[in-house]
Amino acid sequence: MQRYAIIGHPVSHSDSPQLHNAAFAAHGLDCTYEAIDIDPAELAERIAELKSSGFAGFNVTIPHKETIIPLLNRLDEGARAVGAVNTVVHRDGVLVGFNTDIQGFQTLIAPYAQSISTSVVALLGAGGAARAALHVLTTAFPPKRVLILNRTIERAENLASAFSTSGTPIVPESLFQDGLQDLIKTSTVIINTTSVGMKPYTDASPLEDVKFQKNQVVIDLVYTPRETALLKSARNAGATVAGGLEMFFNQAAESFRLWTGKEMDVKKMKEMMEIG
Ligand code: NAP
Numbered sequence: 585m586q587r588y589a590i591i592g593h594p595v596s597h598s599d600s601p602q603l604h605n606a607a608f609a610a611h612g613l614d615c616t617y618e619a620i621d622i623d624p625a626e627l628a629e630r631i632a633e634l635k636s637s638g639f640a641g642f643n644v645t646i647p648h649k650e651t652i653i654p655l656l657n658r659l660d661e662g663a664r665a666v667g668a669v670n671t672v673v674h675r676d677g678v679l680v681g682f683n684t685d686i687q688g689f690q691t692l693i694a695p696y697a698q699s700i701s702t703s704v705v706a707l708l709g710a711g712g713a714a715r716a717a718l719h720v721l722t723t724a725f726p727p728k729r730v731l732i733l734n735r736t737i738e739r740a741e742n743l744a745s746a747f748s749t750s751g752t753p754i755v756p757e758s759l760f761q762d763g764l765q766d767l768i769k770t771s772t773v774i775i776n777t778t779s780v781g782m783k784p785y786t787d788a789s790p791l792e793d794v795k796f797q798k799n800q801v802v803i804d805l806v807y808t809p810r811e812t813a814l815l816k817s818a819r820n821a822g823a824t825v826a827g828g829l830e831m832f833f834n835q836a837a838e839s840f841r842l843w844t845g846k847e848m849d850v851k852k853m854k855e856m857m858e859i860g
Contacts, residue, residue, distance in 0.1 A: 587638065588617040588843060591630070592645035595619045597783045597808045599857070600643055603836050606856050607848045615640075615844075624651065631655045631679075641673045641843045643836075646779055649712025656681040666719045667746060668712035671839040682842055685716035688835030689805075690724060692826065696773060696801050700725045703772030708759065708790045710734035710743040713805050714777040718743065722750035731767055733759040735778070759790065768794050774818075776804040781812035789813040796821035807832045 590600045596619065604617035620642075622630045627648055634642060644652050649668040653659065656672065659681045663669045669681035693700060705727040707714055714732065721727060730752055734740035740756035747754055757767060759778075768774060768791065780790040786809050794817075796802060802818035807828035815825045837848040 586613070586615040586640040586843075588615060588641050588643075589620045589634070589639060590617070590643040590645060591620050591622045591634075591648060593621055593623055593647060595621050595645060598645065599808065599832065600836060602857060603833070603853055604840065607836075607840055607853055608844075610849065610852065610856075611844065611846050613844060613846075622648065624648070627651060628655055635674060635677070635679065639674055641671070641839075643839055644670050644672065644712075647711070650715075653681065655679070662686050662719075666715045668715040670712065670716075670835065671842060673842055682839075683716055684835040684838035684842070685713060685831070686720055687838045688831035688833075689713075689717050689720045691834040692805075692828070692831040693720070693725065693775075693803065696803070696824075696826075697725050699801050700727050700773050703727055704729045704731065704770055705773045705775060706731045706733055706768055706771035707775050707777060708733050709777035709779075710736070710739040710756075711777065711779075714743060715746075717775060717777050717805075718747050718750075718754070722747055722752045722754075726750075726752045727773070729753045729755065731755050731757050731771060733757045733764075733767065735759050764791070765794055769797070772799060773801045773803070776802075776806065776812075776814055779806065781814055782806045783808040787813055789817065791817075796823045798822035800824070801826075804828055805831060 608615040656679045663681045663683040666683045671682040671684050673680045732740040737758045744754040744756040778790045796818040800823040803826045804812045805828040819825045833850045840848040
């Protein structure tokens with residue numbers, strides 16, 4: 585039997601165990617997938633444990649996507665370009681890091697390519713998911729400008745500087761400032777990559793008092809709940825909205841392919857999880 589997992593802190597919100605176990609069963613594979621909560625202070629020793637106990641691979645979520653990098657033996661090209669890892673493959677004592685959020689995010693935003701490439705994009709957050717999003721935005725759908733709005737401004741500045749040669753103007757900003765409403769008003773596409781609004785804190789929004797407009801597209805990477813407080817308020821204002829579920833399925837399908845060499849039937853998995 586092969587063992588797989590998702591590691592994070594917190595991690596109980598994740599639907600990945602349900603999805604991957606269903607996909608393993610659908611392919612008749614003798615594999616299991618579990619959620620493992622790992623405190624950031626214990627990351628190095630717990631990764632060594634996963635390795636010695638023979639886990640064949642694992643997903644990585646908040647807040648470990650960047651801090652795991654020095655603990656891996658190699659990164660693939662995408663993970664290196666992004667500077668964050670969400671999937672690890674373990675073979676013969678070697679841990680290789682990948683970033684399948686790239687494929688997941690690309691699928692999620694493809695329907696909005698036209699709006700993105702002609703507008704200013706407000707990217708909320710500067711963590712692992714924001715890195716993958718910025719990589720895709722600047723390589724596949726370059727906007728006129730990207731505003732990175734983050735609680736910790738230094739992290740927004742570091743991210744902007746990491747992508748300074750991308751050819752897209754990137755401006756770091758604080759998420760907590762008086763001019764927030766005006767910054768959002770100038771952005772046609774708003775993408776939340778922060779964890780604000782995720783279960784169990786579903787009443788929270790990263791843009792609490794901001795008013796949206798009909799011409800805006802608001803995308804939230806959070807997929808638990810399916811409609812976050814941010815999306816609800818944008819939808820009530822007549823904006824176009826999209827949640828993180830499409831990204832969730834597509835990043836998972838890519839991880840599944842890396843681990844098993846098999847294609848996940850995303851449509852069937854959506855039906856099995858009764859959300860498609
Ligand atoms: P991360 O690396 O830990 O980054 C978290 C981000 O959220 C940081 O920018 C952090 O700001 C911000 N944040 C956290 N608490 C906040 C608060 N109370 N107020 C304002 N900002 C706050 O996590 P991640 O891996 O990027 O994941 C972020 C979210 O994206 C999670 O909800 C995750 O589930 C979701 N996600 C979804 C998918 C999908 O497939 N749909 C894929 C990837 C990620 P600071 O820098 O100030 O700490």
